[in-house]
Amino acid sequence: MLKKDLILRNPLRQMGYENDDILPEGGFGAVLARAGVGKTALLVQLALNTMLRGKKVLHVSLLDPVNKVDLWYRELFRRLAVQYQIGQIRTLWEDMLPLRFIMTFKVEGFSVPRLQERLNDIMEQGIFSPDMIIVDGLIFDDTSKPVLDALKEMVEKQGLRAWFTVNIHRQVKADADGLPKPLLPADELFDVALLLVTEGNEMHIRDLKTGDIPSPRPVLILDPATMLIKENVAVAS
Amino acid sequence: MYVPDPVISLAIEPKDNKAQINMSKALQRFTKEDPTFRCHVDAETNETIIEGMGELHLDVYVERMRREYDAEVTTGNPRVAYRETITQRADFNYIHKKQTGGSGQYGRIAGYIEPTAEGDFIFDNQITGGAIPTQYIPACEKGFRQSLAKGPKLEFPITGIKVAINDGAYHAVDSSDMAFQAAARGAFREAYLRAKPVVHEPIMKVVIESPTEFQGAVMGLLNQRRGMIVGAQDEGHMCVVEAQVPLGEMFGFSTVLRSATQGKAQFTMEFALYRQVPQSIAEKIAEDMAAKKKNAA
Incomplete structure (x- = not known):
C-alpha cells in the first residue's frame, strides 16, 4: 500500500511515458547537465522508482565511493517519504535495499569487460540480477564511442535498461537537434535524453530526446532545496 | 554519549x-x-x-x-542477543482479581500496545476522570516494564513498543501498587501474542578487503551467510566489498575467509542495526531455545 502510494505520486510518471521504465528493453537514457546541477539526484530518483516497483537496480559509480552513493539513496528516499508523508519508511527501506547493488570503479580502471566480469560474478551465484543499470561518471568524449557500443551490446544481450549521467560544460553549444556536443558521438544509441538547466532559482528538466510521447507535457523541475523532482505549473510549449 | x-x-x-x-x-x-x-x-x-x-x-x-x-x-x-518486538496494535482489557483471605487484590487496566520506532519503550497515560487513581499509574508502568525483560514468545527482551492505557477500575480497599503491577503484567501477556510478535537479530556491517581475483568468492561467502551485499568498490588490484550480515552467521568467518582467499583478505565488522529474522530462522531459534530450556530443566 505504501509502495503503491509512492509509485503513483512519482512525478516522473507525468512526463507522459506510457512505459513505467521510460526506456525500452536494451535502451539507453541520458541525463545531461553541468557539474553540480543534480544529475545523480535525478538518476537516483529514477532508480528508487524502479526499486519501488520491485525491480533491481545496479548503480555503477565512477565518481563516488559506495558509502556516498548509499547516502544519496537514503537521503533522497527519506525526503521523498517526508514529502509524501509516508509512514513506516524504515520497513519500506529495508524491503527495498536488496533491490539495489552498488559497484564503484576508478575512472581509469573502468572497462566494459571488467564490468561484465563483475556482473557475471554476482549473477552466476544468484546474488543479484539487475533490471536496470545506472552509470554515473562515465566520460563522454570522442573516445567514448567504443565503450558505449560495448555497453549497448551487453545491455541488449541481457535485456537491461541503462541510464547515464553526462557532464556538459558551460561553453558547449547544442546542435540542430538540441543535443549538446558531448552526447553527439553516440547519440544514435540513446532513446531518451533529459537536460537539466538552471533557470533563475529553479532547475528545469527538459527532454531533448523523448521517443514518441505526446505533447503538451508538464514541465518538471528539480527542487534545489530537496533535490526532488516536482511538477511545475507551467506546461511545456 | x-x-x-x-x-x-x-x-x-x-x-x-x-x-x-x-x-x-x-x-x-x-x-x-x-x-x-x-x-x-x-x-x-x-x-x-x-x-x-x-x-x-x-x-x-x-x-x-x-x-x-x-x-x-x-x-x-x-x-x-536476539530481541522481540510487535508488528501491529492490540487492545487489552484485563482484570486482576484475587481473594485469598484478608484484603484482596483488584485492578483493571484497559488500553492498547503498538509498535513504535521512537524508542525501546514508551508509556502513554491517557486516563481521564480518575478511572485509575494517579498514585497507581507508576505501578502500571512498572508492571509493563517488568514484562519487557523477557518476551512471552521466546523470552528475549522486548523493544520498540508503546503501551497506552486509557481506562481501568480500582477498589477502595483491595487495590494496591502490587495489584496494578500484576494487572499490567497480565494485560501485557493478554495483548502481546495478538500483536503478532516477531524476533529481531543484530545485523553487522561487514567490510572485506580482498584481491580482485577473489571478489566472486568473497561475495559467495557473504551470500551463503544470508548477507546482503551493499556494494563492491574496485580499487585496482584490491577491492572492498561491503555487506550487511546477521551476527549469528558470522561465527568462525575469519577462518573461512582466510581459506577461501589464500589468507589474502581481511575484514572488519561493526554493529549496524536490528532486523526481523526470516520465518524459517525464527522457527530454528525457537527450537534451539526449547532444547536449551529442556537441557536446563
Missing part, C-alpha cells in the same frame, strides 16, 4: 577459587573502562555472562583476563 546495547553474550566460568577472585577484579575494571562491555550473573543458570559488541570484542577481554589478571576461565558458546 550514545552507547549501543551489546549484541553478543558469552558464559564464562573460572577454573578455581583464585581464578574466581581475579576474574571479578578483571570484570570490574573492564566494565568501568568500556561502556559497551557488560557482565551479569544469570539468575536461572548461575553463570557469569559477559556481553559485548562482537565475537572478537569478547575474545580480547577473555584473553586479557588470562594475561593481565591470571584468571583462567572456560568459555561457553557465544549467544546472539
Whole structure:
C-alpha cells in the first residue's frame, strides 16, 4: 500500500511515458547537465522508482565511493517519504535495499569487460540480477564511442535498461537537434535524453530526446532545496 | 554519549577459587573502562555472562583476563542477543482479581500496545476522570516494564513498543501498587501474542578487503551467510566489498575467509542495526531455545 502510494505520486510518471521504465528493453537514457546541477539526484530518483516497483537496480559509480552513493539513496528516499508523508519508511527501506547493488570503479580502471566480469560474478551465484543499470561518471568524449557500443551490446544481450549521467560544460553549444556536443558521438544509441538547466532559482528538466510521447507535457523541475523532482505549473510549449 | 546495547553474550566460568577472585577484579575494571562491555550473573543458570559488541570484542577481554589478571576461565558458546518486538496494535482489557483471605487484590487496566520506532519503550497515560487513581499509574508502568525483560514468545527482551492505557477500575480497599503491577503484567501477556510478535537479530556491517581475483568468492561467502551485499568498490588490484550480515552467521568467518582467499583478505565488522529474522530462522531459534530450556530443566 505504501509502495503503491509512492509509485503513483512519482512525478516522473507525468512526463507522459506510457512505459513505467521510460526506456525500452536494451535502451539507453541520458541525463545531461553541468557539474553540480543534480544529475545523480535525478538518476537516483529514477532508480528508487524502479526499486519501488520491485525491480533491481545496479548503480555503477565512477565518481563516488559506495558509502556516498548509499547516502544519496537514503537521503533522497527519506525526503521523498517526508514529502509524501509516508509512514513506516524504515520497513519500506529495508524491503527495498536488496533491490539495489552498488559497484564503484576508478575512472581509469573502468572497462566494459571488467564490468561484465563483475556482473557475471554476482549473477552466476544468484546474488543479484539487475533490471536496470545506472552509470554515473562515465566520460563522454570522442573516445567514448567504443565503450558505449560495448555497453549497448551487453545491455541488449541481457535485456537491461541503462541510464547515464553526462557532464556538459558551460561553453558547449547544442546542435540542430538540441543535443549538446558531448552526447553527439553516440547519440544514435540513446532513446531518451533529459537536460537539466538552471533557470533563475529553479532547475528545469527538459527532454531533448523523448521517443514518441505526446505533447503538451508538464514541465518538471528539480527542487534545489530537496533535490526532488516536482511538477511545475507551467506546461511545456 | 550514545552507547549501543551489546549484541553478543558469552558464559564464562573460572577454573578455581583464585581464578574466581581475579576474574571479578578483571570484570570490574573492564566494565568501568568500556561502556559497551557488560557482565551479569544469570539468575536461572548461575553463570557469569559477559556481553559485548562482537565475537572478537569478547575474545580480547577473555584473553586479557588470562594475561593481565591470571584468571583462567572456560568459555561457553557465544549467544546472539536476539530481541522481540510487535508488528501491529492490540487492545487489552484485563482484570486482576484475587481473594485469598484478608484484603484482596483488584485492578483493571484497559488500553492498547503498538509498535513504535521512537524508542525501546514508551508509556502513554491517557486516563481521564480518575478511572485509575494517579498514585497507581507508576505501578502500571512498572508492571509493563517488568514484562519487557523477557518476551512471552521466546523470552528475549522486548523493544520498540508503546503501551497506552486509557481506562481501568480500582477498589477502595483491595487495590494496591502490587495489584496494578500484576494487572499490567497480565494485560501485557493478554495483548502481546495478538500483536503478532516477531524476533529481531543484530545485523553487522561487514567490510572485506580482498584481491580482485577473489571478489566472486568473497561475495559467495557473504551470500551463503544470508548477507546482503551493499556494494563492491574496485580499487585496482584490491577491492572492498561491503555487506550487511546477521551476527549469528558470522561465527568462525575469519577462518573461512582466510581459506577461501589464500589468507589474502581481511575484514572488519561493526554493529549496524536490528532486523526481523526470516520465518524459517525464527522457527530454528525457537527450537534451539526449547532444547536449551529442556537441557536446563
